[in-house]
Amino acid sequence: MEYENNDVKALCKNSNIDPINYKEIKESETITKIKKKWPLLDQILLINNQPFIQRTK
């Protein structure tokens, strides 16, 4: 999953370094947590997640 890492980009630009390949880990964990929290959401995403993403990409 891609997240906006604007702060990291700004850091690299300001510190005069090449953009680093930053991995947003906390937010990915958040998605998992959110899914667990709401059962209907978990169900909808479980069934249709993959094909939906492929279609919209």
Next chain:
Amino acid sequence: MPILCVQGIQGSVGNSTVVANVARLLQELNQDVLVFDLNPNNLLRLHFNMDWQNPVGWASHITHKKPWYQAAFKCEQGVQFIPFGTLDYTEYEHLIHEVIYENWLSQQLENLNFPASKWIILNTSNELNTLSVQALNACNMIIRVCTPDLSCLSQLVNSIQSNYINSRPELSDKAFFLINKLSAVSQLENDLSLVFKNLMQKKLIPVNVHDDENIKEAFAFKSTVSLYASKSAATKELRSLAIWLLTQFNVQSS
């Protein structure tokens, strides 16, 4: 000629409100805008201060054998709009099945001979019928309006409308999603907006329109929010949306 088709994932997601406000803000950015209400609920006109009792609209003109384009109005601020008009059930059935032939909409738009800089925004019903399907095909960009709730997500993932669009690459390629009425205080809606972003990725318009009381009040005043509360968050967000549209169509705001 940028032709937008704005369609809700389901009813009452604030479709007409988005159309009216975006049209108004595009016009504030010096664009020439025509909004075309294809939604039989005939609500769009109210944002432009048209009398609630006034039954005139393109559909009623057709029913009464008048040229439909004579139903065009211009609001005080300069946005041109064509209301749907008031119809009864038989008139509507007749219109849909007898009058609107294949490619009717695209042919009509072509016949109008507008300059290339003209924006046309089609306010489209969420139900699939001849009109909405023609609108989806005739436009160069579909904006699918959703609210961050589970019924919308459900419709988004699996519904007649979604399946129709998703199974046709020529439609799904030009479709973008807009999150509307995001309630800041709701935990569930905040969670879901993250899920929506996760699902839609680059297809999501990077502007959230929050659930701002100013929008509702602007409608109660039969106006658009940029007139009613120009400093509100809603105005700013919808303006960002308008600017995003300009960049998508490579239009310089003058």
Next chain:
Amino acid sequence: MRDSIYFNESNDSYVEQVVNSILVNSNLIENWLSFKNDILSDKSTRISTFIASLIYLITFLLLTEENRLRVPYILKHYYPHINFDTVNGWDILRFFLQSIWLITVRTSIVKKTIDDNIALTVRILAFIKAALYSPFKKTTHFIRLKTDQFDKSHSINEDNYQNDFHPFAYVLLIIFIASISVTIPFTIYAQAIFSFLLWIVAVLAYPIVGQISRLVLITLSLTISSRYLWWRYSETINIDSSIDTFFGIVLIFAETYTWIILFLGFFQSVWPLERKPKTLPENTNQWPSVDIFIPTYNEALDIVKITTLAAINIDWPKEKLHIYILDDGNRPQFKEFCEQVNVGYLTRSDNIGAKAGNINQALTVTNGEYVTIFDCDHIPVRSFLQVTMGSFLAEKKLALLQTPHHFYSPDPFERNLNTFKKTPNENSLFYGVVQAGNDLWNAAFFCGSCAVLKRAPLLEVGGIAVETVTEDAHTALNLHRKGYHSAYLNIIQASGHATESLSAHIGQRIRWARGMAQVFRIDNPLLGPGLSLSQRLCYLNAMLHFFGGVPRLIFLLAPLGFLVFHSFSIYASGIEILLYALPAIIHSSITSAYMQGRYRHSFWAEIYETVLAWYIAYPTTVALFNPKIGSFNVTAKGGLIKDSFFDLTISKPYLFLIGLNLVGIGFAIFRYIYGPTHEDLTVSINLVWTLYNLIVLGGAISVAQESRQVRSEHRIEINTEVLLRKESGHLLTALMIDFSNSGLGLKFDSTAFTILKNEKLHVIIPRGDREFIFPIRAININNNSLSVVFDNLNLNQQLELVKCTYSRSDAWCSWDNYYNIDKPLSSLISILAVGFHGYVILAKKLPKPILKPFLIALHSKSFIQSLLPVNIVSHQY
């Protein structure tokens, strides 16, 4: 469109235009009123109104209406020191001086903003200026081209540098050449010409950025100061009388120390390594596991909490990141907090070895491959590990990676001298230049916090060193002795709270000084196994630096040797002293200014070091003779200085030194009048030296005037668009301009929305793709400014707040931009001002009758100052 006629649009003659516009333009009076309102308040004097009306008439005749409307703002902007409400005769002088200054000095600002006609004059002046400089420009440009080529082909980074310093091959040759140029005796004229030529080269090399000029400047400075020292040793020691010998030896000891520090300093930062972060593997499974230690002893939970929440926000795979609070205070509410946020809580039965012991204990019960240490008030950003850890995977021998210590609040120097975010602080030289310089020699030190250590090597050297009170530097030394590498990454990835009071600050420095002296005794870096020569020299410099107290005190008192005791501690004529000493001083300032760039401004070090000198002189000397004496003291942080006060206890030694120097001045005057004429030059030199000492000591006094802190929590500047949600459901946009743990400062459009005091609101803060909402309460509304406090945030909201603020990886990265490149002369002027201010503070403490003449002098000084041109913010109107 206004109804007026624009001159440039009309074809009439100029006079006709004017007449027409007066006739046609019925707004003449109305425009005057608006003009008057813009420039004057309702409290203006009659003379002011009259002058304003004159200005208006002039502008009316000369400018278009559009430009005329801007005139009041332009006047107020460019002449900020003139109060147009109460204009008097002096203001005309002020106006005149400021105009000249603006047109001649601040051409760049004026050029952009003022009308074309004036801009033309400006351009002519700028052309003359350029013409004067161009002979030099051509030369420097040529050299710059050449050095750029060299720099490109010789750029050093951690990938291509070779850390093999072959002393004997090169050094013998260099020593041979250098010894000739250092030891050859010159006549006075030869010395004068030699110094002048070297100075010319230095001035030419100074504006060129690059490694070559750095080396050239270093060489020149070393040559000239070595010449000075050689001359001092070979020709100026007087052994005729015992008092002369005594003063001579004491002074030459201090000078030798300074020369060694100069040499080591140049060596250390000869070529700072600009290390870059290394990319981590794509697959997070290959990322190593990391333990984060947050040692605490007596700090408040509120402080530790923020650091812990920020550590939780660090982007690193959950199963590979373990956070531990190491609580030496054994406090139940810490334990409770750790359970709530699911981080480890470690305690121990004793407190032996303080912080080092605390960490060592934690090492026995944890098992991550790497250990990251944050002092409990150093708040890391979320990218900390992803920026730092790649270096370890790329370099197997790497055992330590240090990042800068950064402080978001002013340290006592910055607060009391009002230099926060204007002048680089004491820290920035070390983290900006010295550590990067060390890194070239594989000698970057561990600084106790904001660093990553590899566990296996750390255990191999027995954990964090406990023998000395500077456990950090000592641990790094141990690692280096075992052949491990260290690295320094000059990217701010954490920020902390600076020490609050001067006494606490000095206390901390005393501990460092004592600790370094202890390491010097117990584990001398010059001796013992495992270190390269360059590492030994870097460590030596770090340690010797803290022995600077005694030499500094010697310099502060040295002129008294001659002035009071009439001892010729330098046995030479005044002109000789000038010709040898001045070039050495000038060259070392030029070179230091060049090397320190924007990380330290010239002369400020004098104040930092003078303040510390007295306090570190004793403990370092004691520790040198008996390293076991001395206990560990924790630096108190987060305290609040409620009222400004003068720290008399701290400044006593400086008052004493000032007293002695004042006596010296008395003697100087006496000797000048009654002494033999051939001594006049020597007297003057010593007098200037004494005056300089007095200025620096005045600076020390200024620092001791502790200014009041307005808030207990420092508000940190930020600039983010946020949304405010009123209880009614209305949303409005606002700008978040600062934040603290307890509240925010916002700007909003008060014409469109009313917010009442104590009104409950929500603020929606975006971060990346997400937005977070926090309940707030308005506490202060002033026009468009709004201060709010958070309304009982729960733990999760606090975590999210940290995410939106402290955890942003770019939170601190623009801070360097506040500092400009060093300008030695303007630095000297600010030091003068600071020193003078110290005496103002002292004068105010005097009894009234004595005070009066001082006050008159002070008034006249501030009056004269008010006439001088003032700087303006470059902002366009």
